[in-house]
Amino acid sequence: MGDYEFHWLIVYQALPQMLNGAFVTLHVAVFSMLLGIAFGVLLALGKMSKYRMPNIIATAWVEIARNTPALFQIYMAYFGLGAFGIHLSPYMAVLCALTFVNSGYLTETFRGGFQAIPRTQYVASWSLGMKKVQSYRYIILPQMFRRVYYPMTNQFIWSILMSSLGILVGMGELSGETQRLQSLSFRTLEFFIVAAIMYYVITKLVLFSADIMSRRLFKGEI
Amino acid sequence: MIQIQGVHKSFGDLEVLKGVDLEVDKGEVVSIIGGSGSGKSTLLYCINGIENIQKGKIVVDGVDVHDKATDLNKLRQKIGMVFQQWNSFPHLTVLENVALAPRVVLGKGKKEANELAKHHLRHVGLDDKFDVYPTQMSGGQQQRLAIARTMAMNPTYMLLDEITSALDPELVGEVLDTLRLLRDEGMSMICVTHEMAFAKEVSDKVAFVEEGIIEEIGEAVQVIENPVNEKTKRFLSKVL
Numbered sequence: 001m002g003d004y005e006f007h008w009l010i011v012y013q014a015l016p017q018m019l020n021g022a023f024v025t026l027h028v029a030v031f032s033m034l035l036g037i038a039f040g041v042l043l044a045l046g047k048m049s050k051y052r053m054p055n056i057i058a059t060a061w062v063e064i065a066r067n068t069p070a071l072f073q074i075y076m077a078y079f080g081l082g083a084f085g086i087h088l089s090p091y092m093a094v095l096c097a098l099t100f101v102n103s104g105y106l107t108e109t110f111r112g113g114f115q116a117i118p119r120t121q122y123v124a125s126w127s128l129g130m131k132k133v134q135s136y137r138y139i140i141l142p143q144m145f146r147r148v149y150y151p152m153t154n155q156f157i158w159s160i161l162m163s164s165l166g167i168l169v170g171m172g173e174l175s176g177e178t179q180r181l182q183s184l185s186f187r188t189l190e191f192f193i194v195a196a197i198m199y200y201v202i203t204k205l206v207l208f209s210a211d212i213m214s215r216r217l218f219k220g221e222i
Numbered sequence: 223m224i225q226i227q228g229v230h231k232s233f234g235d236l237e238v239l240k241g242v243d244l245e246v247d248k249g250e251v252v253s254i255i256g257g258s259g260s261g262k263s264t265l266l267y268c269i270n271g272i273e274n275i276q277k278g279k280i281v282v283d284g285v286d287v288h289d290k291a292t293d294l295n296k297l298r299q300k301i302g303m304v305f306q307q308w309n310s311f312p313h314l315t316v317l318e319n320v321a322l323a324p325r326v327v328l329g330k331g332k333k334e335a336n337e338l339a340k341h342h343l344r345h346v347g348l349d350d351k352f353d354v355y356p357t358q359m360s361g362g363q364q365q366r367l368a369i370a371r372t373m374a375m376n377p378t379y380m381l382l383d384e385i386t387s388a389l390d391p392e393l394v395g396e397v398l399d400t401l402r403l404l405r406d407e408g409m410s411m412i413c414v415t416h417e418m419a420f421a422k423e424v425s426d427k428v429a430f431v432e433e434g435i436i437e438e439i440g441e442a443v444q445v446i447e448n449p450v451n452e453k454t455k456r457f458l459s460k461v462l
Contacts, residue, residue, distance in 0.1 A: 124309035127270055128323035128375060129299035138322060142313045218313070219355065 004189070011190045014181045018191075021177030022198050024091070028166070028173060029159040032095055036102025036155070041141070043103055044110035058107065065104020070162050073097035078169045090171035098159055105155055106148075113148040114140070146218050153210045157203050164199075174198060223247055224269060224379060224412070229278035231264055231434075238264045240434035241278070246412055248378065251405055253413045253421035253442065256431035257457060262414040263306075265431070266381045269412070270294075270301045283378070299327060302372030306384040308364040310356035310371075316343065317352040320371045328375070342370040346400050362393030366400055373404075380404065382413040386420075418462055422446045430454040 046054030078093035164175035182191035320339035
């Protein structure tokens with residue numbers, strides 16, 4: 001041990017490509033998160049609904065999303081759908097898979113958030129003449145999101161890190177790019193050290209902006 | 223006019239209201255007194271259709287509350303409600319709490335809604351609290367906020383559900399003062415209350431409810447000072 005010679009220049013020269021990969025990583029994480037939130041809210045409402053159909057769909061979605069590996073979701077989206085003649089690009093396949101998993105986990109988070117809001121908040125808004133939709137839009141959802149804000153940022157971090165599975169379908173995100181670049185030069189250690197630092201910086205940036213945003217968004221207490 | 227005719231209400235096997243009849247005219251103040259679990263609050267929740275009923279009828283200004291075809295959101299605009307636990311919206315400032323419903327329900331512009339909200343907040347003595355969040359205020363202040371929030375919808379009737387019960391004793395006065403103000407302005411109110419002295423002072427009529435039935439109803443002073451019904455007498459001897 002001890003005679004490994006680090007060569008950083010080659011990584012430095014490949015930095016633009018790596019940064020490009022990092023951008024793809026952030027890109028897919030952000031969109032899978034936004035879509036995951038939208039589906040998660042709908043599924044949470046479905047799970048709490050007194051009707052059977054929304055209930056069954058939401059339950060099945062959550063069960064599959066939470067109890068199977070993300071790797072499996074990505075394979076299903078890329079190769080599985082391909083078998084039925086639906087050909088997604090690697091980016092779309094990873095986006096769909098991560099959205100599926102994100103919304104599965106967020107459904108349970110949101111359901112907890114909804115249930116933490118006292119029924120009296122609904123009653124108070126209805127008795128002012130608000131329709132159900134208005135009550136959700138102005139009274140319930142803002143309070144729900146505030147309660148689940150920090151668990152939600154965890155899910156975001158998870159999306160960033162899990163998008164590295166995109167390497168399996170040749171998506172060209174940070175891990176994929178790193179893998180490709182190191183195979184050209186065999187400077188595996190250097191490349192992956194830099195990639196790890198990039199992941200770290202991205203997640204820290206996300207947490208930092210989430211914190212700033214929370215201060216702007218949430219002024220009152222709950 | 224609110225007409226309550228033979229109303230029965232059950233939660234599962236538990237029958238809470240067992241045939242209630244009551245009429246409240248415009249401008250009238252009716253207090254409902256009675257022990258815990260007698261069905262007083264449930265009756266209020268039936269009047270604005272938050273709770274359904276099993277039998278009977280509640281008609282507000284000619285509109286049957288529990289008719290499937292009734293637009294409840296529209297009806298509730300003229301029936302304000304204030305709660306025991308005040309239920310302010312914790313994520314909105316005091317001003318936004320009051321301005322929200324006029325804006326989204328009545329479709330007023332932001333500026334107009336804010337002016338309206340300020341007017342009603344001044345009315346209940348919260349002039350200096352516009353930009354504060356409700357949780358930073360005392361219970362009494364939050365309850366006055368809730369009254370202003372309801373008043374901003376310009377309701378014809380107000381349902382008050384034990385609105386002083388959750389307050390510290392020294393804060394009850396300020397809320398009762400606000401109610402006196404409303405009474406003097408001719409607001410129609412149905413108050414479920416444990417404040418006997420207040421009920422006697424502000425109400426036109428007092429109704430005593432026990433086990434889901436109105437046992438006695440009459441002039442406020444008469445019911446509280448000279449009740450006829452044995453159950454009313456027993457109840458009042460315990461609380462007075």
